[in-house]
Amino acid sequence: MALPLRRRQAPRGRYTPNLWSVWLVAPLALVVVGALSFGLYHGVFDLLANAASKQKPRKPVNINDVIKTTVTVLTLIGAVLAGIYAYRKQLLAEGDAHRADASQLADRYTTAAEQLGHDQPAVRLAGVYALAHLADEWTEQRQVCIDVLCAYLRMPYTPDPAAPDHKPGEREVRQTIIRVIRDHLNQPGTPTSWSAYHFNFTGATFDRGNFSHSHFRGRVTFDGARFDGGTVTFNGARFDSGRVTFDGARFDSGRVTFDGARFDGGTVTFNGARFDGGTVTFNEARFDGGTVTFNGARFDHGTVSFEEARFDHGTVSFNEAAFFGATVSFNKAAFTGGTVSFNKAAFVRRAGVSFNEAAFSGGRVSFNEARLDPMTTAFPVNIVGVGVSFNAATFSGTVFDWGPLRPPPGA
Numbered sequence: 001m002a003l004p005l006r007r008r009q010a011p012r013g014r015y016t017p018n019l020w021s022v023w024l025v026a027p028l029a030l031v032v033v034g035a036l037s038f039g040l041y042h043g044v045f046d047l048l049a050n051a052a053s054k055q056k057p058r059k060p061v062n063i064n065d066v067i068k069t070t071v072t073v074l075t076l077i078g079a080v081l082a083g084i085y086a087y088r089k090q091l092l093a094e095g096d097a098h099r100a101d102a103s104q105l106a107d108r109y110t111t112a113a114e115q116l117g118h119d120q121p122a123v124r125l126a127g128v129y130a131l132a133h134l135a136d137e138w139t140e141q142r143q144v145c146i147d148v149l150c151a152y153l154r155m156p157y158t159p160d161p162a163a164p165d166h167k168p169g170e171r172e173v174r175q176t177i178i179r180v181i182r183d184h185l186n187q188p189g190t191p192t193s194w195s196a197y198h199f200n201f202t203g204a205t206f207d208r209g210n211f212s213h214s215h216f217r218g219r220v221t222f223d224g225a226r227f228d229g230g231t232v233t234f235n236g237a238r239f240d241s242g243r244v245t246f247d248g249a250r251f252d253s254g255r256v257t258f259d260g261a262r263f264d265g266g267t268v269t270f271n272g273a274r275f276d277g278g279t280v281t282f283n284e285a286r287f288d289g290g291t292v293t294f295n296g297a298r299f300d301h302g303t304v305s306f307e308e309a310r311f312d313h314g315t316v317s318f319n320e321a322a323f324f325g326a327t328v329s330f331n332k333a334a335f336t337g338g339t340v341s342f343n344k345a346a347f348v349r350r351a352g353v354s355f356n357e358a359a360f361s362g363g364r365v366s367f368n369e370a371r372l373d374p375m376t377t378a379f380p381v382n383i384v385g386v387g388v389s390f391n392a393a394t395f396s397g398t399v400f401d402w403g404p405l406r407p408p409p410g411a
Contacts, residue, residue: 105138109145116152121169125176128152132180136192143197149177150200159207159228171207178209185214201225206232206254216242216266223247227254227278235259239266239290247271251278251302259283263290263314271295275302275326283307287314287338295319299326299351307331311338311363320344323351331356335363346371367393 112134115127128149135145153174158166184194195215202223208230214237223245235257246256247269258268259281270280271293282292283305294304295317306316307329318328319341330340331354342353343366355365364387373396 105134105141108134109138109141113148116148121167121173124169124173128173128176128180132184135184135194139191142194146181146194146197146199149181150204153177153201153204157205159205159230175208178211182211182214185211185216188215188217206230208232212236214238215240216244218242220244222249225249227251227256229253231255231257233257233259234261237261239263239268241265243267243269245269245271246273249273251275251280253277255279255281257281257283258285261285263287263292265289267291267293269293269295270297273297275299275304277301279303279305281305281307282309285309287311287316289313291315291317293317293319294321297321299323301325303327303329305329306333309333311335311340313337315339315341317341318345322346323348325349326351328353330354330358333358335360337362339363340365342366342370343368344370346373348373363387364389366391369393372396 108130112127112130115123115130118124118127131145131148135142138145156165157170157174159171160166181194181199184192187193188195193215196217198218199220202221203225204222205226205228207228209232212233212235214234216237216239219242221244225246227249229252232254233256237258238261241264243266245268249270251273253276255278257280261282263286265288267290269292273294275297277300279302281304285306287310289312291314293316297318299321301324303326305328309330311333313336315338317339321342323346325348333355335358340363345367347353347370366387366389368389368391370390370393372393
């Protein structure tokens with residue numbers, strides 16, 4: 001059965017609210033107001049009559065008082081309805097303004113994205129700055145803008161200027177993107193900070209980059225990335241429960257530095273990464289419950305350094321890693337309840353692990369089921385309450401400087 005009142009249907013895609021026809025609303029409103037006035041009048045009359053009947057001597061009801069009271073109540077109701085109408089009108093106006101702003105921001109996004117795909121590097125640079133500025137203003141779509149900048153870095157890139165597919169000016173564009181990201185990661189606590197957002201650099205190629213003093217509270221992914229010759233720095237960076245992954249990344253004579261970085265519950269993983277002469281340093285870094293893992297990584301004459309680092313219940317793991325002439329240094333590092341693990345790791349071709357002048361107060365170092373064939377290892381001089389284990393480890397031509405430790409059987 002059809003309804004007696006049908007709402008006017010708004011065209012699809014429009015934001016106009018569904019409204020009844022004015023020819024139906026106006027008579028209906030008059031009927032409602034009339035019925036309300038009639039009911040109020042009689043209600044007020046009955047109240048005043050009841051009050052008058054209790055007085056001695058009994059007084060007649062003053063019709064003027066009834067009318068005044070009725071009009072006052074109707075006026076109050078009208079004022080409330082007018083306020084509701086004004087509020088609704090304001091909401092509609094604000095909605096129109098919001099839609100206009102969203103449309104303008106969407107147009108700016110489209111323009112910036114087109115600039116990033118331009119052939120001229122100067123236009124691409126303009127697109128980088130335009131997109132970063134848009135991300136600052138468009139909070140609802142900030143992650144989308146960040147994703148576009150990260151996606152640009154994931155595009156195929158040839159660092160060698162002599163290569164036939166090298167793009168002139170491409171290095172400057174990519175370095176600008178990294179610089180813009182770093183600048184926004186250096187502003188924790190500000191409305192334009194990007195620290196809590198996610199960054200996906202999976203498979204990207206880096207020949208350099210500076211993320212120094214950045215604050216990471218979200219997830220940053222360098223999985224499968226390639227670091228070709230240059231240096232990428234995270235010096236002084238802070239990882240507050242954030243997660244940075246370099247799983248499966250490749251370091252071909254490249255260098256990644258985390259010197260002076262701080263890991264407050266944060267995690268950095270290099271699981272399955274490959275270091276062909278590459279270097280990773282965590283010198284003077286601090287691990288307050290943070291974790292760094294190189295599980296399953298392969299080091300071909302590479303270097304990993306934790307010199308003068310401090311581990312307060314932090315964890316460093318090289319489980320099942322393979323070292324071919326590579327060096328791992330914990331010289332002058334301080335461990336307070338921290339853990340260093342080389343379980344099932346393989347050291348060949350004179351690979352070395354050094355703990356010279358490291359200080360242990362609690363904590364644990366383990367080489368369980370590791371293969372030491374041959375290698376050179378220097379253990380710490382200052383040990384208090386630390387456990388060092390070589391359960392089921394195999395030794396073949398290994399040279400140790402045991403310091404105050406008792407050599408394990410077979411060493």
